[in-house]
Amino acid sequence: MGRREELRAIDEAIAAAAGGGFRFLALTGEPGVGKTRLLNELAARAAPEGFLVLAGRASEYEREVPFGVLVDALGDHVPDVVPKLPPRVGPAAVARLSGIFPTVADRCEPPPAPEPGADANPVAARHRLHGTLRLVVQTFAKSRPLALILDGLHWGDSASLGFLDYLVRNPPRAGVVVATAFHYRPDIPSLARLIQADDGLHLNVGCFDLGETAEYLGAGFSRARQRELHRVSGGNPFYLEALSRMDGAATRDPQAEVPLSVRAAIQLELGGLSEPALLVARAAAVAADAFEPGLIAVAAGVPESDVVTALDELVVSGVVQPSATGRFRFRHPLVRNTVYSTAAAGWRHAVHARIARHLEQVGAPATLLAHHVENSARYGDAAAIDILLRAARAVESHAPSASAFWFSGALRRMPEDHPERVAVMLKVSRLHVVAGELEQGERAADEVMRLLPRGEGTDRARAARFSAMTRRLLGRVEESRAVIMDELRAMPDRESPAAVHLRLRLVAENLLRMDQDAARALLDDIPEHSPSWDAACTMAVAALRPMCSYADGQIDRALGELDTASHLLAITPDGQLAESVDSLTWLCWSELLMGRPADASRHFERVLSVTRATGQHFIVSVAMCGLARAQTALGGLARAATTADEAVELAEMLNAGQQIVFGLAQRSVVEYWKGNGADAVDFARRAVDTAGDQGEWWGKQAELALGLALVETGQAEAGARSLLEAANGFARPGSDLVTLVQVSERLAELEAARGRHAASAEWAAEADKYSHASLPVSTGLAALARAHSLLSTDPGAAAEHARGAAAVLAGNEYPLDAGRALLTAGTAAARASRRDTAKADLRRAAEVFGGCGAASFLRRAVREQRRLGIYVPVRGRSSGPHELSRRELEVAELVSAGRTNQQIAEALFISARTVESHLAHIFAKLGVSSRAGVVSALRSPS
Template sequence: MIDGVRGKPVGGLRGRAREVAILRGVLAGESGTWCVAVTGEPGIGKSRLLTELGKLADAEGRTVLSARAAEFESHLPFGVFVNAIDDQLAELGPARLAALGPQQLALLATMFPALPAAGPPDLVDAERYRLHRAVRALLELLAEPSGLVLVFDDLHWADEGSVELLDHLLRHPPQARLVLALAGRPRQTSLRLWHALSRAAADGVAELLELAPLSQADAGHLMPERLGRSRREELYQASGGNPFYLEALVRAGERGIAVGDAALHPDGALPVTVHAVLAAELAALTPQERVVAHAAAVVGDDFEAASLAETAAVDASSVLAALDRLAERDLVRLDGATGRFRYRHPLVRSIAYQDSGPGWRLQAHGRAASALRSRGAPPAEFARHVERSAVRGDLEAVAALTEAAEATMHTTPTTAGHFLRAAIRLLPDAESATPQRLILLGRLAHALGATGDLRQARETMHEVLRLLPAELTGIRAQTARACATVEQILGRYTEARAMLHSEWKRVEGVDPHSAAVLLVALVAGESVAREHGQDRVAEAIAAAREVGDPMLLATALSAATLIDRRADRLDEAAALIDALPDSDLVRDIDAAFWLSWSEISADRLTAASRHMSRGLHLARASRQSHKIALLTAIRGMVHAYLGELTAAATCFEDSLESAELTGSEELRVMALTFGCWITTWRGDLTEAIRLGKEAIAVDDHATAMSSWRSGQAEAMLAQAMLHSGDPHACIELLLTHGGGAELPAVGLRTRPLVYLMLTEAEIAAGRVAAATAWADRAQDAAGQLELPLRTAMAQQARAIATLPTDPAAAASHAIAAAATFGRIGVAVEAGRAHLLAATAFGGIGAIDQARAHLASARALFTRCDADLFLPQVAREERRLNARGPRPESGAERFDLTAREVEIVNLVSDGLTNRDVGLRLHLSAKTVEVHLGRVYTKVGVSGRTALAGVWAAAARD
């Protein structure tokens, strides 16, 4: 690799035959592996191996894009992605980029300077997975047609935004001919990235390569032939087989520096001798050349002459002369493609940076910041220099860092948090700075929450409360409420209650509105923590009513409903929210959340969907990111109840992405639980069981369980097990986690569902008497609640239990369940009840009634994409056909598909194409295409004629 004199690469890649063979296999796509990660100590040859991969890919005609993270730029958002891809975007051209669509292009413009900004992005930090998905789509585009190899080096210095994005890509690989090649030092690389790589390796899609030192024989090829055997031995032992160290030691010999042992320099990165050799290269420069070398280390990983002149405070001609000298000595190298320079190795840059004096560095960073800002650089780019040059009390620097934090908050909140901490450190100690300190601490708490560091967010909020003057009662109340929410997410219900109670007592009788805010928050928290709280319900409602705040009153009424289930309170809360304009409701979206959650608990699902959608729309419009993730998860649950499984699956995926980004166990368990439910009904039982087990694993080590998820994860997993043919595992799981037959560990509202599943499982296991006992318990549990969904579950349990012995009675119970499910819009369960009724009618020979209910079941399952149950419908149809003649339906007469039948039924009911599309989640154009095919098959030319033919077919 080196000749010992000029330091230039020579010869091939020595000692890495096994690794190169693995790289060839990854390029060939062997065994589904698309990612390779190379690890090892500094100088071991990671970069050289990645270069070899790039050459192999280039020889195959693939596009190769590469970048490396830099030690002193670790807070530049998405640094490696921008450096690797940005220049390539200009080559794509507007026409190809347009294939991504305006929404994805707008998101990508927040990341890549080469893309023109299209106004403020519709992006908040809790939904930054949308940007990740846009990048994935961009990579798929870049990979066309010849394939793409993306090479990222030195990822131990990668910014958190790049790490999050890599994590996303490893969990959701682009559907393209893409190879991702990474390199970094294992002990310094982000734990998040290593966890992602380890998971990918376990899944068989990533290859992890740890580079060992070269053997003495291979290292011998890297030394000048003129060296004697003993000198070679000495150099090899001193280098430890590290190629970079060996290069430096050969240079040391050329300069007469003695070779020492491998003891580390005090900075911990390099052996003493290697450090001395690299420092000697800088010492050999003239004073002005050293200044330019120091400025190059300050400016960035790559640099050009103009920026060096400004940073070094040296004229341009002197800089160019110095660059010639630095290039001649192989300290820096020119990238012919970009016209920019960079140090030959990051370790050389690091030593050059350390070699400059601290006072000079301070001024140089200040000059670099000024130069970048004058050229209109992004705030994060000049802020990294500001934080290294500013002193305490520099309010201009505080403003610059705050600007950078706000610019990065919604894409890389970790970076935003870093800049906010730097800004807070620069604030003067004077009391006059307290208001600004409070603002910055509040934003820091937001950034910490967005990154999942909830404990630190909690500490920051407590610091805000400590600094807030007692007389600012309104701000203190809102801060305490936000802090209590974080405490509850962390499972610290006692602490949340104590803090709210203390703040409430502080303002009681002093500030009625703040007291009402805190008292309502107490009641809401008690409803979440499964504590009764009836003693404060009336007081909270009265306090909210007295201060005349409709949003606060709606929250109090809704939270109270979760405790005492009074429907009149929910009616009043809904009326209050519906009467509010968006401009008012946006100030307290919690009111919409509590109303929606209470409506779900009261089985008012259509109303809940409407209010949840409104709250989510306002949260997005006002960029209240901390609200969006939870609202999305609960909206998905409503979609699932209503049988809108495709929309529910989208919400599940979004919620799980948010949970991954924020680290919220609460949100993760919720997403996994309802993902298990949705996936079961869609027919992928293997995936459903995996999701359910993961939900329980998270729940088991969580610090607390809130009421909504008490027993839910176990119930959804048990349901998947039951439908996969294992009723015994279903029963064992439900009773073990439920605490026995009384289900004391299961929430009251969840018990009818669990008893329904136990009934179903016992029948599947052939134990009718046990099933009847569980059906009795389902009826008792539903009777305590007097809620329609739970009543229908009990009716369904009774139908299942009586089917083997009294199918006529079973049919009656199933019809009642279907009617109740249908009335509240729970479509899939209504379909199951119709299927059960069909089975019961078939058992008593009522073939026509059986077929009618089967048709209803099939239509509902098809509309909902509930593929799990369609084979059951088909089996029951075969049974009925074996018992008697089967009339030809309109669908069979005209050879219509299931989707066409759905559309014809809705058109016959008078719905427009747009209305049909909204009902079936199709575009109006798609409905029009389907109708065209139907007209051809039926032999009509319009909607009226079609409706007439269809009605006649139904009568026949």
């Protein structure tokens, strides 16, 4: 009835997929409104067009099963696809898929054992798994288009929703329509992202109006009865269907999600069933959303022949429906819900126990057993605890939410003196955080603290640190500090390792708040070493000292402490760093801010190795943001973009605002250097909006990124305001010293470009004021600021200052800023009529920018060269045709063939982001700014 717009959208999606495109449909609306009916209509229309139609439904009672809705839709068919996967992914794909789809493990060759630690990083593991699943979907659609229909996603597990989020952002290169239906829940961010998918269409399915209700009910109902049924049902088709079978007045509880009369109508329908059929219906409602007669015979405890007879009755009555796969399912989730609620709780417990025993006898994996064990195991049942622990560990890397659920199930059965109890509780807390379930992570950490006595104790102190960390990630900074201070008050020995790590956490909190005085006072109260400390504790204290001294302006002291900490890190094995890894990130950031990006990059890599090996994945995002910043400083823009993207992805998975800000800000800076000003502004605005007005250092870094991006896009006034905000208006407490010099230099450049020479000179003086002789990056930027201020009044002197700045910056591993200095030197030399010097400076600047992929800065260098009446070809790092590397030439040729970035990625087995990075280098080397320019350049002689 009605649904004209919905049917038109369905037909358009089918046509697009039939033509080889990808379409995503999201149908939302209240329960019973007809979303499933529309999905069925899509299937009915797609099948005659030659589509392969695969359908699955998420289940209310199996929400913890990872990838449950995908297993329902694809599970029977994935083994047929595995042999068709490209050889390069075959064995690894089987290994990943067999952990999700039991049919792969049963029907395919056993996969090789994974390398130790191969999936230790949850982001990398999830990315690889998502890529494999996407390839599976694409392979399904190779011979004919695919309609993948997924119903009830509001009950979908987080792993399934995460994959769909990935799929709409990285669509398969084949004719695929993915149609989904769910009740929209704003508390599930992944559902919100699906509604906003770029290649998708969101359809909010509404209820019938009174005319459609009357047409639906037909002439057998009086107008008064039609109006009454419409009022009570609200025009909901499912409710209408159920209520129309009842005699008498319909009632509705305004607080109930489903009208009481609807439940009564379904129960009346069930009352007409025979006792054997009702028994089978109840057993099926407990057992699974999609079920087979054999399993229901086990669940109900009756012969399979009796189940088959009962199913015939249930099908005739319309309670259940057969499917093409040979399974059965209830005609609607509300019917299953009602049947489930009529079964006694004790009887349901026994059904789960029977199913669990049966699955264990036939050798089912722990992940299939876990759901039924969780619903039937007794306290202290060692075998059940073991099954739940094995299931949790099996999905830990790719489904942390399900893993935490099953670990929690094991905890509920563990006796108080179980040796693994505290370790598992801490594991649950970490997994919840990795899954982005910060409140649950906080509660789990607090539970450990309630379990253990106050005072001395490593496990309790570790739980307190984690509880404080989750509160910070949730934005409750004052609570975070309060947890630490409360715990410290109860510790008798303030110099024990457990207490010291808590005190260092308090130091870090003050550094983030830019309260240098408080941080210094706290750290000065901690000795450098104690006989009771292990290597981790000594390392942690040493790692934080340089940042405190640097923030306090004691640069020479900070550099000495940096050397000491770096030496300690070099001689400390990874196995002894687990407790100090969060403090180690401060050492790396200190190296970054004090102009040692190569050291920072190397040490961030080590931090990442330790965090992944020890399961501290909540630190990975911060470390990756720092690594991206180091890679940017070193001129590795392509690597930096990929690293920052991964950092943002993990931070979003954690729902950690501070880490999202870090990642977005760094992503903005990368795009600024690459010359993508609009993207740089977009990333930076998102970072600033996420940071809000908390006034901490990480928010100031977002303002700095926004200022750079705004100036790059010609928004000088707004950019200047943002740069000043990044420096906190040069008031105390303000940004760190090098950031103050950086802001001063940029403002000196901006004022010089606007012809405000006096203002430019004032900012150059500010840069001089904050620079420090022991920090070459600061003196180099200060010299560049002086060059900007002299560019119009004394270009010869400006060139000398800029050339000196370039030498300092290049010698201290800052090639991009050195390139900017060379560009300024060349421009100034040209104004001073020093043509040969200008040519040399501009050539070197172009080489730097071309080698780093800084396209817009390269274009500026080329523009200045042309103003001198010369043209110097833009050269990269190879001697191939058109000065492109082999891979760049492959990408360029595919661009000329009209391939999209996604198609190029598929053809070369690389990511779309890597293609973008190659294109930036290609544009720079060819001196073009578009794909059309690449085509023209390749057709001309090299």
